[in-house]
Amino acid sequence: MSISERNILAINRRWFFSFFIVSGFCGLVYEVVWLRLAMASFGVTTALASIVISMFMAGLGLGSWGAGRLTNRILSGNGPRVLRFYSIAELLVGISSLAVPFELKFGRLLLQHMGSLSAWQTSRYYVLTGIWIAITLVPWSTCMGSTFPLLMAVIRQTDRLKSDRSFSYLYIANVIGALLGTLASAFVLIELLGFQGTLFVAGGLNAILAISAFIMSYSAPSVVSTDAQVSAPAPRPQLYGLPSYTPLVLLFTTGLVSMGLEVIWIRQFTPYLGNLVYAFAEILAVYLLATVVGSRIYRGGANTRSRGQSTLVWSLLALSTVIPVVAADPLLPIFPLGFSLMRLTAIALFCAVAGFLTPLLVDSWSSGDPDRAGTAYAFNIAGSIVGPLLAGFWLLPWLGERWATAAFSIPLFAIAALVVFQKPRELTQRPKSWQPKLYLVLAIVSSVLLFAITHDYETRFPIREVRRDYSATVVAAGTGFDRGIYVNGIGMTVLTPVTKFMVHLPLAFMPHPPQNGLVICFGMGTSFRSMLSWGIPTTAVDLIPSVPAMFPYFHADAATVESSPLAHIAIDDGRRFLDGSNQSYDVIVVDPPPPPHAAGSSLLYSREFYDVIKQHLRKGGILQAWCPESTDSGTLASMTKALTQSFPYVRSFHSAGKYGIHFLASMDPITNLSSADLVSHMPPAAAADLVEWGPEKTPQQQFDLILSQEFNPQDIIARSPQTPALEDDQPINEYPLLRILFHTSR
Secondary structure (H helix, E strand, O other): OOHHHHHHHHHHHHHHHHHHHHHHHHHHHHHHHHHHHHHHHHOOOHHHHHHHHHHHHHHHHHHHHHHHHHHHHOOOOOHHHHHHHHHHHHHHHHHHHHHHHHHHHHHHHHHHOOHHHHOOOOHHHHHHHHHHHHHHHHHHHHHHHHHHHHHHHHHHHHOHHHOOOHHHHHHHHHHHHHHHHHHHHHHHHHHHHHHHHHHHHHHHHHHHHHHHHHHHOOOOOOOOOHHHHHOOOOOOOOHHHOOOOHHHHHHHHHHHHHHHHHHHHHHHHHHHHOOEHHHHHHHHHHHHHHHHHHHHHHHHOOOOOOHHHHHHHHHHHHHHOOHHHHHOOOOOOOOOOOOHHHHHHHHHHHHHHHHHHHHHHHHHHHOOOHHHHHHHHHHHHHHHHHHHHHHHHHHHHHHHHHHHHHHHHHHHHHHHHHHHHOOOOOOOOOOOOHHHHHHHHHHHHHHHHHHHHOOOHHHHOOOEEEEEOOOOEEEEEOOHHHOEEEEOOEEEEEOOOHHHHHHHHHHHOOOOOOOOEEEEOOOOOHHHHHHHOOOOOEEEEEOOOHHHHOHHHHOOOHHHHHOOOOEEEEEOOHHHHHHOOOOOEEEEEEOOOOOOOEOOHHHHOOHHHHHHHHOOEEEEEEEEEEEOOOOOHHHHHHHHHHHHHHOOEEEEEEOHHHOOEEEEEEOOOOOOOOHHHHHHOOOHHHHHHHOOOOOOOOHHHHHHHHHOOEEOOHHHHOOOOOOOOOEOOEOOOOOOHHHHHHOOOO
């Protein structure tokens, strides 16, 4: 091969590297936005999130496996043709930016028209939802997954001398792109463009990739170069002297453990980082950055080290699972207050080692063969599907964060022991025989000691009750009036009269005796209990099963309240609950979980949500929506605009102690009543409940306190008039970073 030909091949490889940076960027954007759009259509539940991620990953695995078969059996030996198939795959992925949002909305309408067949809170609903999500996402994510073996085939057919580790070469580029996609989407694009605009950016980039690859296909050589033909790959050695299928088992295991631990890390570090989208982005960014570093270390030593020399790495991988447990311990003063982000560095070692091993295993199995690489990567993805399900639905509810981590470390220690004690068959230099065994023993002993001295987050509360489920770890803590409830370490609410006003204020303003009511978000159960004091059928909906289970911790009469024939508690997403119900209510009380910037909370403040609410309010019915007053002006203005643009009649009141704002909204005029009029509408039990915690002594004084603090909702909008109304596609409250940093609004 001439020097000029080698230069052309080097330039092409750099182009392929660039392609995969862009492709990785787009893939991450699609995954994030599709998950959020699916939640808006089908419910913010852990089961739904698991379905979406599983279908996305299943498509990637199917595409990786299928494209490997395609390149081996149909496209073999024809580089230009493979590049054209690659360009088609990228073009189809770009089309998904237009198609998927409409497909998800259509699926929501389809399920609504199925009636009882897709009734809320039934297994049938999730089966039908899963089928539709599979129909929607799997074809597009299959196209994404096909890109790895397709470009590997091009490299193998045009430059076989460089193809032996082509997977790791493209893998690094893909992870770098995913890292950039994480940062750009979470911190810039979604805030500026919304979800649909962000998808358009990704779709445009895919179209550019498709055009570039198509043009390049006309200059790519159609046959393997002479040098490559005579340089056939050496026979594939057995890794660590184990059976030939071992890399597939190891890839499945590392995928399972890595993604399972990611689910655990989100719970472990939420108390320190918060429950904002930025916190999740930070975890993912550290994960991806460390993966890039590990993959780059593997690539840097690929030509000087045998893969069999990585035996010590498995002991290090197993040990590194324990480090996040230490960093998340609330009783070990390792990190000073205000340095919570530093705790994330604890996951870096594991991610770096996993980033080292994944491309090593795929390269070991495939040696550049796109068919075998597609199969190997599909095994890794299969593990990535099982890991989160295993962690979320079994290990976390059963064992908790710390011991679930220990459970995931066991298969890694087993692999390390298998590798260390296996008699070497490779004729390569390996560490002295006693060193790997010593390091493994030290790793095991260190892990046992660290698990023995560390604590779960709830141990910071001396008096507590703890419940875990597939959604969250819930802690009820404290005594007397200082009791609080924490979901994954985030304080949800306190015993306060504000939660009583949320119910009594709209019910007392009703122009006729109320017949029933709905409370969305259970909290401590105070609003649910207060609504039942009116003697009306009351339904409370909460997303997390363990939250209503804590009701007796905060109210001594909880058992009596729950046993009332008027009481009903539903475990469901509030919006999905209403979508699947034909029930109408006189009063609907919405108290979204704090803070207003919390991930997913915009779905309970958006115009689309209020459109759903309007369909379930009776004539004269009232919606009570509450929002903390400490929220930034742009977010408050956006929330208020959404409300005033959805309802013709909106009144706003500062709550007791000016702790938050009560918005009353209706499709009919809300009569201007005095405090005495409001009290006259109340049954005796409700009047007694209103004054139970003060701050005033009589019901009339309580209402006087609130009525005296009424203000015009336009006053809030005037603080940030250019901020658009909050919509599902424009989650103003969840993405405020640029607005806060630069004091601007879109």
